Amino acid sequence: MIRVVVADDEAVVRVGVRAVLATADDVEVVGEAATGRAAVDLVLAHRPDVAVLDIRMPDLDGLDAAAEIRRLGAGTASLVLTTFADDVYISRALGEGVGGFVLKTGDPHEIIAGVRAVASGAAYLSPLVAKRVVDHLSGRGPRLRAGDRVGELTEREREVLGLVGAGLSNAEIARRLHVVEGTVKVYVGAILRQLDVRNRVQAAIVAYEAGLIPPA
Template identity: 45%
Template sequence: MSDEAAGSRHPTRVVLVDDQSLLRAAFRMIFDETDDIRVVGEAADGDQGLAVVRDKRPDVVLMDIRMPGMDGVEATRRIREDCAFAKVLILTTFDLDEYVYDALRAGASGFLLKDTLAEDLLSAVRAVASGAAVTGPTVTRRLIDHYVRREPETSQAERLRALTARELEVLTMIARGRSNSEIAREMYLSDGTVRTHVGRIFAKLRLRDRVQAVILGYECGLVPRGRE
């Protein structure tokens, strides 16, 4: 983001939720060096985090996945249910972490490793604040593939009845990790037509982003395990 663009908008408001005070301090120092991101609150566990989010109304919550008391998965679920204005970015030590999958299902917009570079942290917060997901579909599918062992969920698959045949085809492509431009090329459609289909799919299925679309596609059996 350019300095001019950053200055033309209100700073992104961030709440830090992690039981490691040194990590919270390190992240705060990184954000304090920017003009477009401001830390408005901190918490050491999920219970405190939920209270701070309700009070401070941040744009983005950086959420530790494993904490005493209420963990990051349950805190994410509560925030997405009660404080939908706040988007959640999960912090984890390992990129293949079974709890991350649960947090993505609960509504998190993506995840970051705790040792991520400062520039990547800033980019991720800006992306999530703008409504994007920071975890690519391929990485999300790898996480799902590694930890989930189950047959397609009938209740989830029934949701797909709301889609047209073409929309179902587009959703399948999203679940396989294809970008809009790749979908357009493979299906011989214009970029605008693909964007329209994606928008309708998200609206009909009440999906927030492509990460949730990948999870739903997997749970409905659109993409078999182990297939890229």
């Protein structure tokens, strides 16, 4: 069971997120918070697998909360609820160890997919968020620059990077490629170092820019 804390300063959003997650038989909401500080306290109290955080909250915003949760070493992944208006926060969020981005206005099932992905150690970007992130961070010609960045990777590393970009966990990649999970972990570590990125979300963006995401 994936245990989740939901934080948003709007009660109607919290109710909506809880209702969506209740449709998944492998997800349990163990707490709700209206501020980032309260979300951190709930994480300390319950040690959930995932914290679903709104970006804009009083007391402590979602990104500061994600950063504090990461520093605490609670083993809790962060999934950010965002809107297009939150683009200015994207660069900072990627440096705070955020595991994924989901649009509040997108398909509700993306919240479930995002929770499952980040709980398994994978990255998750809603399709529209991925495009917006690429546009925001890369400007013009992103595919060309990303293509240069992945040029030094081996064919197998590029294949693994594409699967990371598709939101697969190490275990899922191992099954897809018919290798052991430890081998995938080594590949992912090497890819992060060679691309000089801090986490799987940043690697996923490079994969998206370079056109490495495989068909569903």
